[in-house]
Amino acid sequence: MTRIYTRTGDDGSTGLADGRRLAKNDPLIEAIGTVDECNAHLGALICLTQDPALAGTLQEIQHRLFDVGAILAGAPGISLGAQQVQKLEHWIDDLESPLPPLTAFVLPGGNAASTQAHIARAVCRRAERRLLDIADRTQLEGPVYMFFNRLSDYLFIVARSLALHEDQLEVKWQR
Numbered sequence: 001m002t003r004i005y006t007r008t009g010d011d012g013s014t015g016l017a018d019g020r021r022l023a024k025n026d027p028l029i030e031a032i033g034t035v036d037e038c039n040a041h042l043g044a045l046i047c048l049t050q051d052p053a054l055a056g057t058l059q060e061i062q063h064r065l066f067d068v069g070a071i072l073a074g075a076p077g078i079s080l081g082a083q084q085v086q087k088l089e090h091w092i093d094d095l096e097s098p099l100p101p102l103t104a105f106v107l108p109g110g111n112a113a114s115t116q117a118h119i120a121r122a123v124c125r126r127a128e129r130r131l132l133d134i135a136d137r138t139q140l141e142g143p144v145y146m147f148f149n150r151l152s153d154y155l156f157i158v159a160r161s162l163a164l165h166e167d168q169l170e171v172k173w174q175r
Contacts (some may be wrong), residue, residue: 018074031130041120048113088150109171110163117159
């Protein structure tokens with residue numbers, strides 16, 4: 001492709017990897033777009049973190065999110081397996097072990113990086129809901145749903161870790 005615009009979507013449709021064209025407001029396109037939005041929020045979080053190891057982990061997750069988008073678009077030969085869910089669980093355990101126990105619900109805040117992790121978490125949860133909306137139309141396997149469920153947990157722990165490691169207090173819900 002020599003230029004970014006193709007004019008093929010001017011009629012309100014968009015093309016998928018498998019050649020299908022769907023309306024841009026089709027629930028499948030909404031799911032793909034929400035996964036992409038989650039990926040973009042991870043990119044913003046990477047820009048805000050000072051931790052190269054965390055940035056590397058987040059970039060690896062970005063690649064897996066792109067895999068999910070490709071799966072949804074019908075690209076052949078791409079999958080997401082249970083090992084990706086296990087990686088997230090391992091990363092959660094590593095980040096959570098030094099954190100103090102939760103004593104209240106935590107609100108988004110603390111610092112810019114922690115807040116961005118909470119935004120990414122909220123968008124991840126929306127992506128999970130959009131995937132469930134289209135479950136009857138796709139051949140997604142269980143690990144994809146599990147991946148999004150664990151990813152939101154991971155992003156919550158990242159937010160807590162970023163707040164506490166930068167000597168910021170977590171913003172706790174007060175009733």
